[in-house]
Amino acid sequence: MHTLDDHAKDISEDAADEAGPDLSLEMNLKEQDTGAGGTIILFFILGLFASLVVGWIIFPKLLYSNKKQPIDFNHVFHVEEVDNGCESCHFFRADGTFSGAPKLAQCIDCHEEIQGISPDEIKFVEEYVSKEREVPWLIYSRQPDCVFFSHAAHIKGAQMDCVTCHGHMGESESLKVYEENRITGYSRDIWGKSIGGFKKNTWDRMKMDDCAECHRENAANIEITDIPTPTQRLIDHIVNLVPPGTSTFGKGGSVQTERDPCFACHK
């Protein structure tokens, strides 16, 4: 008949039996590690490297498709021909709206007939002018449809020049390849050539972060400075959990967000 003590002894013996083989396994592992540890690190590095290659090099190649403009255009040549710089063709209409890419109506004054020998001009006159079809230009700076951007406020109001956002487009002799984002359908120029989102010049990117950056830097002269960028907002929301009404951003025009009104820029 077992007593309590016997039972206790049984258990401890069982435990000893179990511990035996475990210890030996540990020994085996240690032996293997010396050879396999390197492999694991190697695989880690392999994985890391492969995904970095995919993310930084292959992904952008897959993400964008290359499209050619319907016809080529020489900005340098045309800027020399006109009197009023960019605004000769990219002008403000009488009601203050911005015309964007010129339409046939602007081109037709000079190009009713073929002027030179450029094959692109011949194509332009034959395919578009004489058939009264508008050229389906691919617009590098076309923002998503929800974005409202007033050229008048920036060019007329803040006296900015075109280069600040559009770069030295006016100095190009031919139109570059239009890289279309396969997911969104917008140009690569919005996110910027650098897939990492880095920029050297103000015109390298046209995302909301870039609007916000400029608006913050020029806070003294600008009415709307409180533009919450997507990245910034995420951080703010984590770091800056405050009850409504006590936001460090102060009170903007909107009752809901206590910030400046979203609809100033978002349709």
Place this chain on the structure above:
Amino acid sequence: MKIGRRGFLSFVIGGAAGTALSPLPWKMMDDSSIWTQMWPWTPVPEDGEASYVNSVCTLCSGHCGITVRKIDNRAVKIEGMKGHPVNNGGMCLLGLSGLQLLYGPMRVKTPLKRTGKRGQGQWKKISWNDAVSEVVEKLRDIRSEGNPQTVGFISGSDRGTVSRLFDRFLTAYGSPNFMRMPSVRDSYELTQYLMQGVQALPGFDFENADFIVSFGSGIIDGWGSPVRMSRVHSAWQSADVKVIQIEPRLSNTAAKSDKWIPINPGTEAALAMGLAHVIVKESLYDAAFVKNYVEGFFDWKNRVIDKYNPDTVASITGIDRGTIVVLARGFANASKPLAVCGRGNGTTPVSLDECMAVNALNALVGNINKKGGVWAVSEPNYINWPEIEMDAKAAAGLQHERLDGAGSKTYPFTRYLLPRLPETIDSGEKFPLQALFVSGANPLYTHPDTRAVRNAFDKIPLVVSFSSYMDETAQNADLILPNHVYLERYEDVPTPAGMIQPVIGLSRPVVAPQFDTRHVGDVVIQMAKGLGGSVAKTFPWDSYDSCLKETLGDLWNFLMEEGFWSNTGAMPPFFGTSYETASGKFELINKDTGSIPQFKPVSIEGDEKDYPLLLIPYDSIRLACGFIGDPPFVMKTVEDSVLKGKDVFVELNPKTARNQGLREGQRVVLTTPKGKAEVKVHLFEGIMPGLVALPRGLGHTAWDEYLAGKGINFNALIGPVEDPDSGLDAAWGIRAKLEKA
């Protein structure tokens, strides 16, 4: 080297770390959010230059001024024109949705020739030249056989150059059969002719009236010029003008009036006579006016006193005696009282009795051709064309009587009697009508007893529709020669319905024609030229545009600049001398015809035993029931208690429902002597017991998928009832029964 579990895991971890350090997840997140916020299949309006074009809306007879906003070449919004005498910036639901009639799927895009049986919807495209020459050939044949009078034209209007060109064409060709779509204007015109001796437009100075008695006129339900009426109605509210609405159903107008008096349907004339009785008996009438300018007062007075005492009228109308007396006193004692008639939106005539009785009320209080009263507005006279050249064939053709009987011995003074046409075609000789043209009208939908109308149309060898839309009439035509829609064409638009000041508007192209359509005016001119001879000589113009420009003369430039011309300082014709009757006075009794304001019940179809209920129609500003059907935007506003899915609701008083053993939402079969249809029941305290009300404007069989097949067409359930005095269709309802489906 063997890849073990650990190796694989560390590869994955490395991959995850690397992915996190690459732009891939962040960029994908950004792109997918942009993608989801701007689904590529969501249409986005093009950006472009904004511009505005002033024009006139011709979707109803209200003729509002419109300002159309365009982005580049696309019309994007229709707004009311500021400063326009009709709407001053206001706009109705249908007018706002006009762009859907321009860009919508219901348009006929090219001339079409029927290939299958009528109404089968099988068409082939043909060129304009082929289409026009086919019509011309047929017309030439008919004419050479000596039957030019067998050609008819149904037009939505008889005013303005386009309608006048139709009329001119028929006259030169040799047919008297130009017909206008019916409306309450027919009743008013005849009334004014018989009582005042003038052919004029009825105008109502609502802006200056202060006590309105409306005999069922849907003042804010589409009657007259709807936006003007709506503006007037708002002004009445702030000016404390009394509005008394008399009708069997609590319409929107009734709900917004100062007092709603439910009346047995079809007895409005009796009430008007009852009011006259009180006014005459208590000497509340304008004695000076009556003495100086009214003829036949004493004869009429005796009849009124005899026959229409308030007790009698109370038993006819179902309105209690006290209410009648109070209303009569209120009306007569107001400083600018005004009585109007024309049920619902006024697109159906009323009996001559009723219109004369209401006009007599106005005469009793002396407000004929006075501020705040009813005016006989003369048409702006700007269409002065050379005489029509008529050859022998035309002269012979014009000797024939009109097919609809208007102007005949029976109905000498009625101008158009379109509702009588189907019967004439059915009962007449073999082919009383060999060719029929339809423009700006959809008789196969809007005419009472649509089945009979369709049968009659089937007997016409050639039906040509000028409709821009695939409507019921176009669908059953042999040829469709699509007109430009109103936003694509020039047209002069004379004085809107019910206005007191003469207005000429210019409807002009807002956008270039979107399809291979042609201005109906041009087609008529081409048809005339194709026929040659005197018909061609009657049309000296190259095109409709040149005709219009020449017709308007100096006005053209003015209209191009301003959009409309209006005589803002228009005065009424002097009330004392404006009567061209035999006596030179306002005649209460017309001696020639014996017409007199009185009440004779209009006997409607069906007997009470088989059909215990009365079916009446109702109109709503949300349901277009004329030649234009509701575009999708307007359909969206129709309430669930009117139309749910494809089911239309009939309104029924809870008491009636209880007697019939029916409950809310129940599916029932509505039967009238003219047809039957499945409907649902909606219980409504605002309708008198014993009545069933069905909205007009639904039940299209043509048009587009947003409108066709929804609800029931009221006109399929009712037939015309001829007013013995005028020949006009005076039906206000029909007997009906409801049975559980």
